[in-house]
Every structure is written in C-alpha cells, then in structure tokens.
Amino acid sequence: MKSRIIGTGSYTPEKVLTNYDLEKIVDTNHDWIVTRTGIEERHIAAEGEFTSDLAAIAAKRALDAAGLSAEEIDLIVVGTITGDYPWPATACVVQAKLGAKNAYAYDVSAACSGFLFALANADDYLIAGRGKKALVIGAETFSRSLDWTDRNTCVLFGDGAGAVVLEAQDGDAGVLASHLHTDGNHIELLYQPGFGAVYPASAEGLEKRLPYLKMQGNEVYKFAVRMMTEVSKAVLKEQGFRCADVDLFIPHQANIRILEATAKRLKLTDDQCFINVQKYGNTSAATIPIAIDEAQREGRLKEGNLLLLAAFGGGFTWGGTLVRW
Numbered sequence: 001m002k003s004r005i006i007g008t009g010s011y012t013p014e015k016v017l018t019n020y021d022l023e024k025i026v027d028t029n030h031d032w033i034v035t036r037t038g039i040e041e042r043h044i045a046a047e048g049e050f051t052s053d054l055a056a057i058a059a060k061r062a063l064d065a066a067g068l069s070a071e072e073i074d075l076i077v078v079g080t081i082t083g084d085y086p087w088p089a090t091a092c093v094v095q096a097k098l099g100a101k102n103a104y105a106y107d108v109s110a111a112c113s114g115f116l117f118a119l120a121n122a123d124d125y126l127i128a129g130r131g132k133k134a135l136v137i138g139a140e141t142f143s144r145s146l147d148w149t150d151r152n153t154c155v156l157f158g159d160g161a162g163a164v165v166l167e168a169q170d171g172d173a174g175v176l177a178s179h180l181h182t183d184g185n186h187i188e189l190l191y192q193p194g195f196g197a198v199y200p201a202s203a204e205g206l207e208k209r210l211p212y213l214k215m216q217g218n219e220v221y222k223f224a225v226r227m228m229t230e231v232s233k234a235v236l237k238e239q240g241f242r243c244a245d246v247d248l249f250i251p252h253q254a255n256i257r258i259l260e261a262t263a264k265r266l267k268l269t270d271d272q273c274f275i276n277v278q279k280y281g282n283t284s285a286a287t288i289p290i291a292i293d294e295a296q297r298e299g300r301l302k303e304g305n306l307l308l309l310a311a312f313g314g315g316f317t318w319g320g321t322l323v324r325w
Contacts, residue, residue, distance in 0.1 A: 001127060001168055001169065001170055002127075002168070002169060002170075002171065002172075002173065002174025002175060002176070002324075003122065003123040003126045003127065003134070003166040003167070003168055003169075003174050003175045004166065004167055004168075004169045004171070004173045004174035004175075005164045005165070005166060005174070005175075005292075005323065005325070006065075006066045006165050006166070006167045007062040007063060007064070007065035007066025007067070007068070007164065007165035008061075008062055008065055008162070008163070008164050008165075008289070008292055008293040008296045009057075009058045009059065009060065009061025009062030009063070009064070009065060009162070009163045009164075009293055010058050010061065010160065010161065010162040010163070010286075010289065010290040010293035010294065011054050011057040011058040011061065011160065011161050011162075012043035012054075012158070012159070012160040012161075012280060012283075012290070013043045013044055013045045013046060013049060013054070013159050013160070014043075014046065015043060015044045015045075015046055016041050016042070016043055016044075017041060017042050017043070017044050017158075018030075018040065018041045019033045019034065019039070019040060019041065019155070022154070022155055025148060025154075026148065026149060026150075026151045026154060026155075027151055028151045028155055033155045036255070036257070037155065037156060037255040037256060037257070037277070037281075038255055038256025038257070038259075038275075038277050038278055039155065039156065039255065039256075039277055039278060039281045039282075040278045040279070041278075041279060041280075041281075042157065042158025042159075042280055042281035042283075043158050043159055043160055043280060044143045044158065044159055045141045045143060045144075045159040049141075050084045050141060051080055051082055051083055051084055051090050051139050051140060051141045051161075052083075052084045052090050052093035052094050052097060052139075053097075054139050054140075054141065054159065054160060054161035054286075055078055055080075055090065055094045055137045055139035055161045055163070056094050056097040056098055057161065058137060058139065058161035058162050058163040058289070058293075059076075059094060059098055059135050059137055059161075059163040060098065061163070061293075062135065062163040062164055062165045062293075063098075063135070063165060065165070066165040066167075068133065068165060070098040070099045070100040070101075070103075071099065071100065071101060071102055072102075072133055073098075073100045073102065073103045073133050073134065073135050073165075074102060074103055074104070074130075074131030074132055074133055074134060075103055075104055075105070075122055075125055075126070075130070075131045075133075075134040075135070076091045076094060076095050076098075076100060076103045076104075076105035076106075076134070076135045076137070077091065077105070077106060077107075077108055077118040077119075077121055077122045077134065077135070077136050077137070078090050078091040078094060078105070078106075078107050078108070078118065078137045078138075078139060079107070079108045079109075079110065079113075079114025079115045079116075079117060079118040079136075079137065079138045079139075079285035080107055080108075080109070080114060080137075080138070080139050080140055080284075080285055081109055081111050081114065081140070081145075081192075081284065081285070081314075082140045082141045082142055082144065082145055082284070083107060089105065089106050089107040090107055090139070091105035091106050091107050091137075092105050092106075094137065098135075100135070103135070108121060110182075110285070110313060110315060110317040110319075111190070111284060111285070111313030111314035111315055111317055112252050112254065112282070112284045112285060112287070112311055112312060112313030112314070112317075113180075113252070113285070113311040113312060113313040113315070113317040113318055113319050114138055114284065114285030114313065115136070115137075115138035115162070115285045115286070115287075115288045115289050115311065116178065116180070116288065116309060116310075116311045116319040116320075116321050117180055117317065117319060118136050118137070118138065118285075119136050119164070119166075119175065119178065119309075119321060120175075120178035120180055120319070120321065122134040122136045122166055123166065123175045123178065126166060126167075126168040127168065131168075132167060132168050133165065133166065133167050133168075134165070134166040134167075135163060135164075135165055135166075136163065136164050136165075136166060136289070137161060137162070137163040137289070138161065138162050138163075138283075138284075138285035138286040138287070138288060138289045138290075139160070139161035139162075139285065139286055140159060140160065140161070140283050140284040140285055140286050141159045142157040142158065142159055142213075142282070142283065142284055143157065143158070143159050145157075145192055145211070145212060145213050146212060146213060147209050147212035147213070150212070152215070152217060153212075153213055153214075153215055155281075156254075156255065156281055156282050157213075157281055157282045157283070157284070158280050158281035158282065158283050159283060159286075160280055160283040160286045160287075160290055161283075161286050161289075161290070162286050162287075162288070162289025162290035162291070162292065162293055163289055163293075164289055164292065164293075172324055173303070173304075173324045173325060174323070174324060175321065175322075175323055176239050176322040176323065176324055177235050177238055177239050177321070177322050178235070178319060178320070178321045178322075179231050179234050179235045179238070179319060179320045179321075180317075180318075180319040181227070181231065181317070181318050181319065182315055182316065182317050182318075183315070183316045184315065184316075186219075186223065186316050187314070187315070187316075188214070188216075189215070189216045189219050189220055189223075189314075189316075190213075190214070190215045190216070190220050190313075190314035190315075190316070191213075191214055191314050192211065192212065192213050192214070193210045193211075193214060194210030194211050195210065195211055221257065221258060223312065223316060224254060224258050224262075224312040224318075225258055225261045225262050225265065227312050227316070227318040228251060228252070228258075228262045228310040228311070228312050228318060228320070229262050229265040229266060231310060231318055231319060231320035232249075232262075232266055232308060232310045232320045233266070234320065235308075235320040235321065235322050236308065236322065239322055241306065241322070243266045243267055243268055244267075245306055246268065246272055246306055246307075246308045247272070247302075247305035247306050247307065247325075248272060248273075248274055248295060248300055248301065248305060248306075248307050248308070249263065249266070249268050249272050249273045249274065249308045249310070250274045250288055250291045250292060250295065250307065250308070250309050250310075251263075251273075251288075251309070251310045251311065252282075252287050252288060252310065252311035252312060252313070253275065253276060253277035253280065253281075253282060253283070253287035253288075253290075253291060254277070254282050254287075254312070255277060255282065256275070256277055256278075258312075259273070259275055259277065262310070274291055274294075274295050274300060276290070276291055276294055284313070285313075287311075288309055288311060292307075292309075301325050302325065303325060304324065304325065305324075305325040306322065306323075306324060306325075307322070307323040307324075307325055308320070308321075308322060309321040309322075309323065
C-alpha cells in the first residue's frame with residue numbers, strides 16, 4: 001500500500017510585486033535581481049489575508065480535483081513558518097475554514113523543507129492506518145517576515161500556498177521514499193531571531209528589526225546545493241533508480257542559481273526540471289506544492305512518471321522524496 005496523490009491545488013494572492021515595483025521601494029533594479037535570482041515577480045498577500053486563507057483556498061482546489069468533500073479528510077498537515085498565530089496551529093484554522101470536521105490537524109515547522117516533512121509525516125500516518133485520506137499543505141505569507149529595507153532578502157520571497165490530497169491505495173503509484181535531515185549547528189545563517197522565547201516581544205527588539213528574516217546568502221547557497229544534490233542521489237539509490245530515470249525534478253524554488261547548480265550536479269536535462277521561481281519567488285514551504293499543481297495543470301505529469309522532489313531550508317533542514325505519479 002502507498003499514499004497516492006489524487007488531487008492538487010494552489011493559490012497565490014492577486015497582488016503582484018514586480019522587480020520594477022521594488023526599484024521604488026529599495027536600492028535595487030530589475031536586471032540585478034534577475035541575474036542573481038531569476039525572479040521577475042512575486043505575489044503579496046492583501047491586508048486581512050492570512051496564511052490560513054491561502055492554505056484553505058489551495059486545499060479546496062485540491063479537494064475539488066480529487067472529487068472529495070472536506071468531511072472525507074482524516075488528517076490535515078500544514079507546513080509553514082508564517083502561521084496565523086504562534087499557536088494554535090494554522091492547520092486548526094484551516095480545518096475550521098474547510099469544515100473538515102472529521103480531520104485531526106497540526107503544523108510542521110521545517111522552513112522551506114516544510115512541505116516535504118509534512119508529506120512524509122502524512123504518508124507515515126496513512127500507511128500506519130491512522131486515516132485513509134490526508135490533506136498536505138505548504139503555505140506562507142512570508143512578506144510579513146521581511147525587512148523591506150534589506151535588498152538582499154526582500155527581493156527573494158513571496159506569498160502563496162499549494163496542497164495535495166493523499167489517499168492510501170494498493171498499487172505502484174504513490175510516495176515511494178522520503179529522506180529527511182537536519183543540522184541545527186547553522187541556525188544563525190538563516191533564521192528569524194524574534195519574537196520567541198530567546199527574544200521576547202519588545203520595543204527594543206523592533207528597533208533592532210529582530211522579527212525579520214536574517215540570512216547569510218553565500219553560505220546558504222553552498223549548503224543548499226550540496227545537500228539537495230546528496231539527498232536526491234541517496235533517495236534515488238535507495239529505490240534502485242538513477243538520475244536518468246527521473247521524469248520530472250521539482251526542487252524547492254529558492255533562486256535560479258541554486259536550481260541550476262543542483263540540476264547540473266545531478267546531470268539532469270532542462271526537460272527533466274520544472275522551474276517557476278521567476279513568477280513567484282521563494283514561497284518557502286509552498287514552492288514545491290505550487291509547482292506540482294502547476295506541472296499537473298500544464299500536462300507535465302503523466303501516469304507512471306517518476307517525480308523527484310528536493311528541498312532545503314533554515315534549521316538547517318533538507319529532504320528528498322520520490323513519487324510514482
């Protein structure tokens with residue numbers, strides 16, 4: 001028995017922030033951003049639009065694609081680091097908005113690897129018999145965690161959500177394997193210092209801009225390329241596959257340099273890779289499920305295809321997942 005993806009959905013806010021718009025906000029320009037990141041625009045949540053709203057819309061679209069009602073879902077797992085509240089879990093809010101009254105729900109916090117961690121978690125639960133159908137969602141409103149005076153970080157991120165419906169089924173299709181990893185020795189290379197137990201909310205903390213993302217980009221780049229390459233090779237080897245066997249590689253859409261460097265190390269062709277970072281920027285845990293839904297709608301995923309997913313995020317966290325479509 002395997003957990004098969006039977007429905008996909010995604011949602012990005014209506015507001016689009018282009019590189020030319022950013023030129024008016026911070027000391028940067030379109031060519032500089034595109035050359036270094038590949039990003040041309042990103043979507044930004046409207047005032048009063050929250051992570052749970054994005055997640056619920058993406059989830060509803062996935063449910064519609066699967067032909068299911070919310071009441072048929074047994075489990076909801078949301079990968080996010082920009083939840084509506086410190087607690088309760090955003091998944092609880094999503095459960096209420098969907099009317100998924102029969103589902104138990106919780107969040108997974110693994111930064112940009114959040115969707116893969118959530119997917120592996122839901123897969124384990126379904127295979128263990130703790131439900132038959134699950135919603136796995138990656139959702140972020142990252143625009144509210146950014147320092148819009150820092151041109152090195154604010155140009156990278158956007159808001160959005162993606163979702164898949166998993167169903168435990170007999171057969172060859174479904175999640176084949178997941179490799180998940182963490183190395184907590186490098187937290188300060190990519191993290192949000194406040195406001196938590198280390199730096200509680202304070203006026204001084206606001207002055208020091210502690211609630212905003214901090215990143216040492218060059219160091220993160222080196223780790224991301226190496227770890228996504230290694231975990232991709234490892235999960236393929238475990239299942240007896242080679243890189244040439246991959247029909248579609250969907251990596252975390254961080255920036256074009258990371259994506260191209262990882263694909264080159266894996267010796268994957270352009271036809272094997274799915275890239276949409278130019279349209280959405282880095283939506284953290286939402287990048288992979290948004291890309292899966294987009295690839296599905298574009299006809300890039302055929303029954304029997306071998307799908308390789310890889311992600312890297314703050315923590316550091318990273319993972320690789322193989323899916324038979």
